[in-house]
Amino acid sequence: xxxxxxxxLPAALRxxxxxxxxIAAGSLAVxxxxxxxxxxxxxxxTQVLLPWSWQSFFYTALVTHVILSFVVWFLAVLGVLAVLxxxxxxxxxxxxxxxxxVWAGALGTVLLAIPAFxxxxxxxxxxxxxxxxxxxxxxxxxxxxxxxxxxxxxxLANPAAIRGSVGFGVAVSGVLYLIAxxxxxxxxxxxxxxxxxxxxxxxxxxxxxxxxxxxxxxLMLTAWVILAQTAFGEEPVPPSLFKLVLGSMVVFVLPGFAxxxxxxxxxxxxxxxxxxxLWYGLTVPPVVVGAGLVALLWRRRAGLSWGAAELALGISxxxxxxxxxxxxxxxxSDARTPSHYHSAIGGVNLAFMGLFIAVVLPALGRxxxxxxxxxxLFHSYGWGQMxxxxxxxxxxxxxxxxxxxxxxxxxxxxxxxxxxxxxxGLGGALAVLGGVLFIWLMINRLLARTETDHV
Amino acid sequence: xxxxxxxxxxxxxxxxxxxxxxxxxxPAWRGLARATEIQTYAIAAAEFEAxxxxxxxxxxxxxxxxxxxxxxxPGDVYVAAGRWRFLPVLELQPxxxxxxxxxxxxxxxxxxxxxxxxxxxxxxxxxxxxxTAEPGKVSMVCSEYCGLEHNKMRHWVTVIAAP
Numbered sequence: 074x075x076x077x078x079x080x081x082l083p084a085a086l087r088x089x090x091x092x093x094x095x096i097a098a099g100s101l102a103v104x105x106x107x108x109x110x111x112x113x114x115x116x117x118x119t120q121v122l123l124p125w126s127w128q129s130f131f132y133t134a135l136v137t138h139v140i141l142s143f144v145v146w147f148l149a150v151l152g153v154l155a156v157l158x159x160x161x162x163x164x165x166x167x168x169x170x171x172x173x174x175v176w177a178g179a180l181g182t183v184l185l186a187i188p189a190f191x192x193x194x195x196x197x198x199x200x201x202x203x204x205x206x207x208x209x210x211x212x213x214x215x216x217x218x219x220x221x222x223x224x225x226x227x228x229l230a231n232p233a234a235i236r237g238s239v240g241f242g243v244a245v246s247g248v249l250y251l252i253a254x255x256x257x258x259x260x261x262x263x264x265x266x267x268x269x270x271x272x273x274x275x276x277x278x279x280x281x282x283x284x285x286x287x288x289x290x291x292l293m294l295t296a297w298v299i300l301a302q303t304a305f306g307e308e309p310v311p312p313s314l315f316k317l318v319l320g321s322m323v324v325f326v327l328p329g330f331a332x333x334x335x336x337x338x339x340x341x342x343x344x345x346x347x348x349x350x351l352w353y354g355l356t357v358p359p360v361v362v363g364a365g366l367v368a369l370l371w372r373r374r375a376g377l378s379w380g381a382a383e384l385a386l387g388i389s390x391x392x393x394x395x396x397x398x399x400x401x402x403x404x405x406s407d408a409r410t411p412s413h414y415h416s417a418i419g420g421v422n423l424a425f426m427g428l429f430i431a432v433v434l435p436a437l438g439r440x441x442x443x444x445x446x447x448x449x450l451f452h453s454y455g456w457g458q459m460x461x462x463x464x465x466x467x468x469x470x471x472x473x474x475x476x477x478x479x480x481x482x483x484x485x486x487x488x489x490x491x492x493x494x495x496x497x498g499l500g501g502a503l504a505v506l507g508g509v510l511f512i513w514l515m516i517n518r519l520l521a522r523t524e525t526d527h528v
Numbered sequence: 529x530x531x532x533x534x535x536x537x538x539x540x541x542x543x544x545x546x547x548x549x550x551x552x553x554x555p556a557w558r559g560l561a562r563a564t565e566i567q568t569y570a571i572a573a574a575e576f577e578a579x580x581x582x583x584x585x586x587x588x589x590x591x592x593x594x595x596x597x598x599x600x601x602p603g604d605v606y607v608a609a610g611r612w613r614f615l616p617v618l619e620l621q622p623x624x625x626x627x628x629x630x631x632x633x634x635x636x637x638x639x640x641x642x643x644x645x646x647x648x649x650x651x652x653x654x655x656x657x658x659x660t661a662e663p664g665k666v667s668m669v670c671s672e673y674c675g676l677e678h679n680k681m682r683h684w685v686t687v688i689a690a691p
Binding site for chain 1: 532536539540543544546547550551553554555556559560634635636638645646647649672673674675676678
């Protein structure tokens with residue numbers, strides 16, 4: 074794929090893209106429903122209405138909410154992007170892996186959600202890939218993980234599709250993803266028997282989870298290139314530079330394999346070595362592509378129409394860079410850490426939302442007609458996420474601990490803390506509104522009749 | 529072979545050099561010195577518990593929500609980490625040097641105090657040097673995910689005014 078605008082998708086690939094789009098929208102919709110149930114489970118007047126004990130439901134639902142909104146949604150984007158570069162690549166090798174991946178991903182996503190609604194399994198809020206200890210959950214995770222790997226392997230088996238910047242970006246994301254899976258497999262093999270489940274899951278996904286953040290970033294940078302091509306017919310940085318910084322991400326994560334030999338998997342060194350990978354390997358690529366994007370937007374400022382692609386690009390860039398900057402000022406276990414990753418993830422989400430609205434839905438013949446809704450969606454989610462994160466960052470800097478609820482547990486004993494938490498709440502409400510709008514638009518358009526048979 | 533303009537070539541070289549520098553500068557290659565500066569030693573759970581009980585018996589000055597408050601003199605101080613709290617509540621003197629011996633009672637925990645971090649593996653105690661400053665509070669938090677209530681593992685050491 075060299076150009077995103079006006080993409081022509083053969084029927085078989087179109088079905089796959091639609092399948093991954095459904096998984097993306099469906100995972101967000103179920104995650105949203107769980108978020109609502111989480112809120113209801115904390116309100117005394119409504120918690121009695123739930124068919125489960127709210128105490129046990131809370132953490133199981135929280136884990137499922139996170140896995141669907143943070144892991145499955147991002148991986149579904151990788152599923153979509155692993156299909157798109159094949160559109161102009163002629164005959165596809167290993168074609169059958171595509172549909173198999175979609176079916177595995179869809180089945181896996183359903184299985185992941187089941188334990189929460191049955192209120193079964195022991196929840197582990199471990200980092201990156203939180204777990205509900207239940208056979209259906211593990212099976213679901215394996216199916217989603219393997220399901221996404223299939224179109225990735227197929228893409229890598231079709232070199233003609235990965236020559237341009239976009240194809241290369243998706244291929245790098247795919248290779249990083251396969252490395253993440255391998256690191257998780259290695260961790261599984263070296264973790265000692267008899268460990269406490271919470272520690273087991275934390276260390277199982279620690280290395281691979283860090284590499285998944287490289288995947289998310291590579292996907293976002295690739296989405297920026299696609300959106301820039303769509304909006305301006307131009308890429309933010311020369312293809313050679315894009316390939317250099319994206320390719321560097323693979324080189325940076327390779328030492329991850331060595332870390333399992335260099336350091337005991339249960340040691341502090343193991344933990345810090347992977348944290349350092351993010352600091353050292355994940356700084357330059359977004360800064361380089363982001364700088365190119367700023368320059369591109371500046372050069373084209375006179376003709377900006379702020380359509381979906383331009384809005385998504387501009388706001389995604391702003392929110393991601395604020396989140397990235399926050400990452401350099403973190404404390405220990407205070408609210409600055411979630412403020413950093415919520416803003417960084419917000420930037421990634423905006424790029425992916427832009428990708429669906431400006432590229433994927435039109436390619437499926439299901440473009441969103443209302444410009445006002447699209448504009449409202451990006452402003453509401455984007456600025457809401459930024460305000461939310463800044464409020465949380467200030468609260469954290471003032472001493473509010475992370476992942477705690479209630480004024481007493483949060484130690485809201487100063488005006489600054491209270492105002493910061495108020496700003497955080499306001500931004501959060503705005504972001505939720507934008508998120509709900511996106512899910513509704515996605516499902517609405519995926520259910521709608523297509524505009525034409527051939528887009 | 530792709531042709532690049534001189535400007536693009538310079539950009540590629542500059543960014544490439546920066547990436548190579550960052551790759552080589554990773555602390556992992558140097559054994560993560562900051563992670564090995566904390567000493568640890570093997571200690572049986574019963575032995576550590578006995579030291580903790582002796583400290584409580586000798587220096588206890590009160591209770592806080594059922595947890596003993598102890599005021600040990602400068603020197604060795606014993607702290608237990610367990611799901612999801614640190615024991616005991618400590619009151620220390622200003623401008624003094626202490627050696628915290630911190631050990632886990634159950635699973636893997638972490639501890640960050642005074643900007644230093646140690647991983648608490650059951651069966652081993654970490655020695656954390658702590659020098660107190662002016663009266664006030666010093667935070668002690670768990671830095672390793674240890675279960676659902678991990679984020680509640682936040683403890684305050686009080687530095688009291690000199691009598």
